[in-house]
Amino acid sequence: MDAGDEHYKAYVGPPLKYDLLGALQFTLLCAAGLRSNHKICDIGCGSLRVGKMLIPYLNPGNYYGIEPNQWLIDEAIKEEIGADIMRIKKPQFLNDSDFKVGGFNQRFDFCIAQSIFSHSSMSQVDQCLSEVAQSLATDGLFLATFIWGKNDYQGEEWVYPGCVEFKASSIKELAWEKYGLKMQRTNWPHPNGQNWVLFHFPGNEKKAEKIAQFNLSQYDSDTENSKANDSLKGKVISKLTRALKK
Numbered sequence: 001m002d003a004g005d006e007h008y009k010a011y012v013g014p015p016l017k018y019d020l021l022g023a024l025q026f027t028l029l030c031a032a033g034l035r036s037n038h039k040i041c042d043i044g045c046g047s048l049r050v051g052k053m054l055i056p057y058l059n060p061g062n063y064y065g066i067e068p069n070q071w072l073i074d075e076a077i078k079e080e081i082g083a084d085i086m087r088i089k090k091p092q093f094l095n096d097s098d099f100k101v102g103g104f105n106q107r108f109d110f111c112i113a114q115s116i117f118s119h120s121s122m123s124q125v126d127q128c129l130s131e132v133a134q135s136l137a138t139d140g141l142f143l144a145t146f147i148w149g150k151n152d153y154q155g156e157e158w159v160y161p162g163c164v165e166f167k168a169s170s171i172k173e174l175a176w177e178k179y180g181l182k183m184q185r186t187n188w189p190h191p192n193g194q195n196w197v198l199f200h201f202p203g204n205e206k207k208a209e210k211i212a213q214f215n216l217s218q219y220d221s222d223t224e225n226s227k228a229n230d231s232l233k234g235k236v237i238s239k240l241t242r243a244l245k246k
C-alpha cells in the first residue's frame, strides 16, 4: 500500500508511519500541556491516527473531530476504537470541508491540524485560522504543521496526496494581522519533514516559547533518579548477601 491509497491507514499518509504519526501528535500535545480535562478539536482528523489515542485518554465529551471523508472515521471506529469506547467517551464529529470549528459551539484548550496545511490553499488556511480564532480559549494553543518554501502556493485547490508549500513569514503575518494570533515556530520532530508551529493569543508568549524549546534535557533529573535507584539496588543486594551468609 502507498500513501494516498483507499485504505484508512494509507489514505492519511505512509501506512507504516500510521502509529508513529499518531503517537508523535499525542506526545507533543501532552508536552504542550494537554491533560484529560481539556477539550481538543482535531481538524482534518482523518482515520483518527491521534484520535484513537486521544479519545480513550480524554474525559468523556472532550474530543471533537472535523473530517470531510466520513468513511475514514467510520473505518477507524470499526477497526481501531470500537463501540464501547465510543459509548463511554462520546467523541463528536463534524463531516465538513470548511473547517467549521465553531460548529461544535465549544471553547477549545487545544486545536490541532496535522498535515492539513501541507495540502491546503492559502484561502483554506485563512478560513481555518478564522474559525480557530473564534473558538480557541484565550490561553489555548493551536498546533499545526506546514511545509515551508520560498514561495506561497498560489492555487485555490486542495492538493492531495501531493503537497504544497508556504513561506513562514506569510503565515505568521496572516495569523497576526487578520486574527490576532501569534505564530511560534518549534523544532519538534516530524518524520515527513513538516514543521510544527504553535498559534496562540498575546499573553502566552513565554509559555509558547518554553513549549517550542521543549527538549529531552528537561528530563536530566532522571539521571539523578537512576543513581538513587542504583544505590537502592546495591543496598538490597548486600542485605540479601548478608542474609544468605547467615
Ligand SMILES: C[S@@+](CC[C@H](N)C(=O)[O-])C[C@H]1O[C@@H](n2cnc3c(N)ncnc32)[C@H](O)[C@@H]1O
Pocket: 011, 012, 013, 021, 043, 044, 045, 046, 047, 048, 049, 050, 066, 067, 068, 069, 072, 096, 097, 098, 099, 113, 114, 115, 116, 158
Ligand atoms: C494527510 S491527512 C491527515 C489526517 C490527520 N490529521 C492525521 O494526522 O492523521 C489529511 C486529511 O485532511 C482531510 N481533508 C481534506 N480536505 C479537508 C478540508 N477541507 N478540511 C479538513 N480536512 C480535510 C483528508 O480527508 C485527510 O483525512
